[in-house]
Amino acid sequence: DTAVSQTPKYLVTQMGNDKSIKCEQNLGHDTMYWYKQDSKKFLKIMFSYNNKELIINETVPNRFSPKSPDKAHLNLHINSLELGDSAVYFCASSQTGQGPYEQYFGPGTRLTVT
């Protein structure tokens, strides 16, 4: 009965590799998000999708490409990984409409680039 799930939970990889993180929500929400939390615990929005349509793209390098196959899934693909990409990546979802609405976060994916 997990609300927002992400896989994998941990990801260790080398510079230059390409990796993907998957996110799924079973809350029936229309909007999904990707956040990056750096080593100083600062949580920053990267992307949001509403019903498979990109709504927010916060000046993230184009090595990061989100993909939403349907409104319950939002994946994040990262090309040519760099040391600075090491962080915890959180997926979140929320209702849409006359908000604001609380966002429900997934457990996070800790990415370590060596």
Added chain:
Amino acid sequence: GQNIDQPTEMTATEGAIVQINCTYQTSGFNGLFWYQQHAGEAPTFLSYNVLDGLEEKGRFSSFLSRSKGYSYLLLKELQMKDSASYLCAVYNTDKLIFGTGTRLQVFP
């Protein structure tokens, strides 16, 4: 620009009351959220304010003054499990802008 400020760290004693302040200067404002994040876990929603005033939810209350760009989270009857980071976030049009978070340590 977007600026959301919170104290970096606070300490308190079990059973006490603690107030975590948040000041913000953002280009837009549609509401203010408070999230709790335990180490190594996801942020979880605590409360939000859209209008000025106090919102109470059990041991947690949140206050907002839009004219002053100010909010606080009040935690009463502190418990050890309240040791966590508390994140203030402004909802601006269609996204949450988070502050740097306040790490609260509760001591017995």
